Amino acid sequence: MQTIILNNKPRLVSCASIAGKKENDGNMSEFFDAIILDGRYGKKSWEEAESEMQKDAAFMVLHKTENKPEDISFIFGGDLLNQCMGTSFGITKLNIPFFGIYGACSTFCEGLILASMCVDGGYGKKVMCTSSSHFCSSERQFRFPLEYGGQRAPAAQWTVTAAGAALVSDSGGDISITAVTPGKVIDLGISDASNMGAAMAPAAIDTIKTHFKDRGLKNNYFDMVVTGDLGKFGYSIAKEKLKEEGVDLSNRFYDCGAMIYKEEQDAHAGGSGCGCCASVFSGYIFDMLKQGKIDRVLLVATGALMSTTSAYQGNSIPSVAHAVSIERVRK
Amino acid sequence: MTYLWAFLIGGAICSIGQILIDKTMLTPARILVMYVVLGVILGSFGVYEKLIDFAGAGATVPLTGFGNVLAKGVKEAVDKDGIVGIFTGGLTASSGGICAAILFGYLGALFARSKEK
Amino acid sequence: MNMSKKQYKKYVKTKVTKSPLFKNMIKAYITGGIICTAGQLLNDSYLYFGFAEEQAGTLTSITLVFLSAFLTSIGIYDKIAKHAGAGTLVPITGFANAVVSPAIEFKDEGYVLGVAANIFKIAGPVITYGVIASVVSGLIYYALG
The missing domain is CATH 3.40.47.40 (Stage V sporulation protein AD)
Known part of the structure; x- marks a missing residue:
């Protein structure tokens, strides 16, 4: 069977999100934990800004759940950039054992699956997953420079500038x-x-x-x-x-x-x-x-x-x- | 009168490009390559000069005009220098535009940063 | 899903909204036309100030390239191009935009490996194929002449 039933019911304890300016102008603005109004987030490149967002999302989850980095068994994280640099450069500061994952835009669920399986199997008590994307870092890697004058097709999509983090744990709360x-x-x-x-x-x-x-x-x-x-x-x-x-x-x-x-x-x-x-x-x-x-x-x-x-x-x-x-x- | 023709012909050449953007999966770079090569072909047959005669900038400003400059340049260089002209003609004739693009591109990079959308 | 690749492609085509071709063509026509008319105005001005015909043509190109580079640098060219499409792509200003925009974008990677190495990332093919086509045309001209 392709589906895995998690008998020990690992809990999804907490989530945090941080998003950009365009996202703040959208339908979800009131639900984000934090907004960055400057896309560079005070950093010198778009990539570093994305890393910073992901780091901050992870810290927000730690803060919300009153955990310290050393309480976390490991972290599954990923993003769209080459060699997952958006994640690894941000996660460095957390000092938590790290698995880099790539599933393009499916990364967040890939992380949730791996994290919940680890907790269900008893290999970790608290496992975090994070992922992020940034419009500007994606454009320059996958499409065109930002100042390039191109036209988007009606079916084209806009890369979201945001990061999210979630904590899966063996206990806590009633969401599983x-x-x-x-x-x-x-x-x-x-x-x-x-x-x-x-x-x-x-x-x-x-x-x-x-x-x-x-x-x-x-x-x-x-x-x-x-x-x-x-x-x-x-x-x-x-x-x-x-x-x-x-x-x-x-x-x-x-x-x-x-x-x-x-x-x-x-x-x-x-x-x-x-x-x-x-x-x-x-x-x-x-x-x-x-x-x-x-x-x-x-x-x-x-x-x-x-x-x-x-x-x-x-x-x-x-x-x-x-x-x-x-x-x-x-x- | 030249101004009207420049507008009409220049606009027409551009809107053909729009058909290519919307109706084919061609990337902008491929469309520009097609325009330049077409300009070289029409230029080397001397057809493009006739278009320039009545449309003026309407024919020189689109990238086909850039192709025509390359073709015209190579012709003149071959007339003057023989076989060496095959190598020098195209780039010599188009050097002004290319040099300007490199220079202003570099200056742009010195003073500007990419902006969020 | 029980669909072959061919069937699925066909099905997708029926689901996706198409670009408004006619509207886009009009917008491209007008912007492209305006840029060309501006070119004509520049050209005539240079002639008026006593430049020879060839020089006036080159100066017109250089001026248009400069204007495009300026508008690209201050972040306006792409906003016009979003509506104008081929109207800002096909004129020489589009070529300039294709040179300037990667130069600015890859500044983060430094002035040698970033700016200089990427400056022709988009427009390079235009010069490559233009030059090759000119050599072929020169070769034929030489052989026939």
Whole structure:
């Protein structure tokens, strides 16, 4: 079975998020823990600013849970930059054993899966996961210089400037990670880098379907099924195809990328990047869980696994989606 | 009158580029390469000069005009220097624009930083 | 999902909104037209001030490159280009923007490996193919002449 049931019910104790100016102008502003109004965050490069954000998100989680860095067994973190420099350069200051992970925009769920499995298996008492993305550092690595005069396609997505961190622990609170479904890499031949939502939708569909099937769940089991960053078009593809294949989620289905910006913010199909799912979950969704407005969430972060090299070499975009089931349990 | 033609022809050459952007998956760099090479081809047949005669800057300012400068330059250099001109003509004729781009690009980098969007 | 790659590509095409081609073409036409008209004005001014025809042409190019570099440096060129599309891409100002923007962007990596090494990252192919095409055309001209 692809889905792993976590019998010891590791707890998702706390989350923190930090986001940029454009995100603050969007729909989620009231849920972020902190906002950086200067994209460079007082640092000398965009990359260093991203590292700083991720470090701060991690420290905020420590602060919220009254933990010291030495209380944390290890940390799973990743971002979009080459060799995960956004993470490793920020995490240095924490002095916590570190696993760097790469799942493109699915990194946050990849981290949650690994962290909850570690805690469930008894290999760590408190495990943290972090991820981040920064519009400016991503643009210069994957697309064009910021001052370059280009036009974005309607299906193009806007890399979210944000970082999120979460702490998984063997006890504390009543919000638990109950099951996880690591996704398979799926490639349905989409090679248009300005339509990543369409490239990722098949992976999201496969993982969601598998999760429901493996656990034998009814379509209305979750209050929210939230994909990471499919964007407007990828979201509507996933919604329609899931319905066709028997998983009709109707108004329980959401997408972080489609939610984060307002229509007039000119983000085209919506947000993307590791920071998108990380900040929207750590901010908005976790807040709803904590307040008791919802009890069951399936978080499905999606990642487009292309590189600039693979794109230049004419390859299509392989994608992955990881699902994490987060539910309220009895204390 | 030249001004009207410059506007009409220049605009037309640009809006063809827009079709390429919206209708094909060509990257901007590929579109610019196509324009320059097309300019060299039309220039070496002497066709482009005729367009310049009535459209003026409407034909010289788009990148096809840059291609035409390369083609014209190589022709003149071959006439003057023979076989050596094949090598020197193109870059000599276009050196003003290229040098300006390098110089102002460098100066831009000295004084400006990339800005957040 | 029971779909072949071909079927999926076709299906995706039906789901995604297309760029408003006609509107974009009009915007490109107008901006491109204005830049060319400005070029004509510059050219005529240089002629008026007594420059020879060839020199006036070169000076026009240099001035347009300067203006584009300036607007790029202060962060305005990309804001115009977002609407103008090919209208700001195809004129020589677009070439200049393609040279200046990576020079500014890669400043963080230093003046040699950053600015200088990346300055032709986008516009390099234009010069490469332009020069190669000119050599081919020169070769043919030489052989026939």
